[in-house]
Amino acid sequence: MKRRVFIRAAVFSCIALLTAAPASLFAATGAGRRPNVLFLISDDLTCALSGYGRRQCETPHIDQLASRGVQFDHAYTMNPVCGPARAAIMSGLSPWTTGVMGNYYNKGGQDTLRRKVRNLVTLPQFLRQEGYHTARVSKIYHMGIPGEILEGTAHADDKKSWDVAENVKALEQHTPGVSEDLSPAMKHQGVDFIRVEADGDDTLHADRMAADKAIAMMPELAKSEKPFFLGVGLVRPHVPLVAPKRFFKPFPFDKMILAPKVENDHDDVPGVALKMKNFPRYGMSVEQQKKALSAYHASVGFMDAQVGRVLKALEKHGLNDNTIVVFMSDHGWNLGEHDCWQKLSLWEDSIRTPLIIVAPGQSVGKRCARIVEHVDLYPTLVELCGYKPPEGLAGQSLVPLLSDPSSAQWNDKAAYTVTYNGSGESLRTDAWHLNLWSDGNEGIELYDVKNDPGEFVNLAKDSAHRETLEGLSNELRARRSKFNGKVPDSKNRKKRK
Template identity: 30%
Template sequence: MNKTLIFVLSLFLSLMSCKDEKKALKVTQQKTPKNILFIAVDDLRPELNFYGANHIKSPNLDKLASEGLVFERAYCNVPVCGASRASLLTGMRPTRHRFINYKTRADIDVPDAISLPNLLKQNGYTTISNGKIYHNNEDDGLAWSSRWFPEGNIRDYQIEKNVKDNAGSGQAQGGAISHEMAQVHDTAYFDGKIAQKGIADLRALKNKKEPFFLALGFMKPHLPFNAPKKYWDLYDRNNIELPESYVQPKSTPRKAFHNFGELRQYNNIPKKGDLPEDLAKELIHGYYACVSYIDAQIGLVLGELKRLELEDDTIVILWGDHGWNLGDHKLWCKHVTFETALRTPLIIKVPGKTKGEKTDAITEYIDIYPTLTELVGIKAPKTIEGTSFVPILNGKTPEKNWAVSKFKDAVTLIKGDLFYTEWTSDDGVAYARMLFDHKTDPLELDNLAEKPEYQDTVEALAKELRAKWGKDFLN
């Protein structure tokens, strides 16, 4: 064989080998995406089409669910925004004295913890916080390459009278009302601006060598229920009904209920007693409108991710920081340990792994941190108390089948169909209990904890709760 032919053949084989290597590399990258789009939605309850509801219009969330893995039984570890976010982002459980309320700061409660964004930043990620990720935008400052929050009054009214009446008001002062319907463009409100900032960031990140952790924290459907009129127009209030569980059974401890002070601070809400039915339905209408508004903003961001051809290299995870009561148990807002406040929407889309599945595996929010680090090949710190749910993504049955949530003195063990709650003193002694069996009582209207025939079950659950609420719980 002459030298020319040998050279040509060698060159051809070399090019084919190089092509095969690039193809193999592309497949590998699809299996282990490096970027993370981290979407938080404030006060979003799992009242969505892919959870069995059919009355809220959220086509973009439906599409994400059809491409991801939907968790049917995801639970926050504490049903209040600041504490829930600090717990999730550090992967650490709340205790009696840690992660307590909306004012919680991770960098104060656990100053030595390495948060998820901080760990990623230490491993070469560009980390960006837009909108509400931590409750306090200054929290965990070293974790972020950049932080951004829209300017303006936090209630973000757009109707002139509401802006004027609420000018300069604090969290619980001024002429604030619980909702408004404004004839404005989507970008008039904070969440429209947050979506546009996220889109701009994606464009800037497109050609960077470093992987990114882009966190977008949307504000609605948090109170006040402000949304452009076109989203209110999607719903007919005549078709809105109060929940079936609009009752407070005598068998349930009074400690389980509250006066929903978060809602009462608004001037158009009575200071005590049940809400008038018309007002209750108006609020539900406003909540639905806000969910549809947020859905549209998330759709714009996901559309840009696709247009920029970043989809195949980006994990998308969407979560609500806790549930929310829309009249359930005659309650509004969160701050309780009923399932309506603890159960949350959670979707993860992993290129090459997910394609519209659902799982009923019980998952806690502290499980998100170790899952994401495992997916991108970074070792999680020893402070992490959650368990990665990557096995679920791989089609395996998880060993862990329980979750623990708490709010103030109330601590709840979720195991199988049972929801067991104790109100405990500082020394861990219970002073009130409730037990619901979701197999027979999904609305949590029949407290079994004091019934004689359930005492053995209560005793067993009490022991298990203490074994699983965390080694530092009483400290």
């Protein structure tokens, strides 16, 4: 064979190898063990973090992690409530597809996620089937907080996902210290704003316990011949807002700056979009709101410290170079924006989340401005681990963006979110944010987020934007149809209070 022909044949052989299923590449090259995955997920964490431009809350360990990989500035949840958000992340499927639209579960069968899709294979289950050791610490799938931390249970966990599953049991709102109920109108456990400046040792707290359990696993994980997927659930800043007293010191409540208020902000907003409004739901005074914000930041600070401890242990045991690290939240959270608090809303602060991915051989210290969805994580991690993602997933791999955050290969231009059992839907693009309530029958919101990032001016009734509204509405409905979704008929649902 002539030299030129030989070289050409060799080049095409390499191209064929590289474009084949990643698993084939590993087998053919005799590459070392597949990468590990450390999956860190916080609970109810909005993007009000130092690394996302909100200097009021410092998160040095999360920021340091971002400096090692790619920070996604526009990552969106599929549903702004814990159960369906986490089901979507771990299944790679829309809430419409799985049927998981709320925080309900079967305590006997633990089958919430698999009730509708019987042959479902979750992300950790997929890796487990391929020879990975999979382990969970604390909240990965839905857990009722604080109830299941008080009990040390995880009723909605998915047993097929794990070789090892560890729960934690802590005192939560009963932790000794200075305690205050900041939401006089709300008494539901897990929703009311209980603030606890805790006395005693850090080990009294759920997130410290979770970090300790994860750290204790690492020596054996480092020795094992198997690669691992280790999921570490951190429950703060989910209420109750409990943290050691020293974490409150940087955030004196009287120095807290509340979200800006705009006169007549609610005049052009559908009533259904205001269910999380302070009055009458929570009834917090201005001082109580500032105390809630202070306690939220303190809880985030404590959670960030545990992230730092886990990452330090990863480095100590020589696992940094061959471990993919993901840090994210299940959904966002309103901190008084539009006078609304907590989750379930469709405004930006409720549906947008932090997302940081550090992967060997990928970009370092980069930020990605592209629109991405949480269902994109499953195919991303599968590809990074050297496998071909299974068919039927709702998202697409973020690997092109990890290589080049502005990659032209990324063709998804919008994020779809659903709330309130399907009656609220959102489509977020680079320039626009559309919210349809009962397919528009209960209200429509259209925001020009380039010029109105605070989403204060609803343009849905502005004739100048009729074409934009129609185009986005059609795209949203196409997404819904793709996921086999059906919006509840507003006439047949209970009248809203």
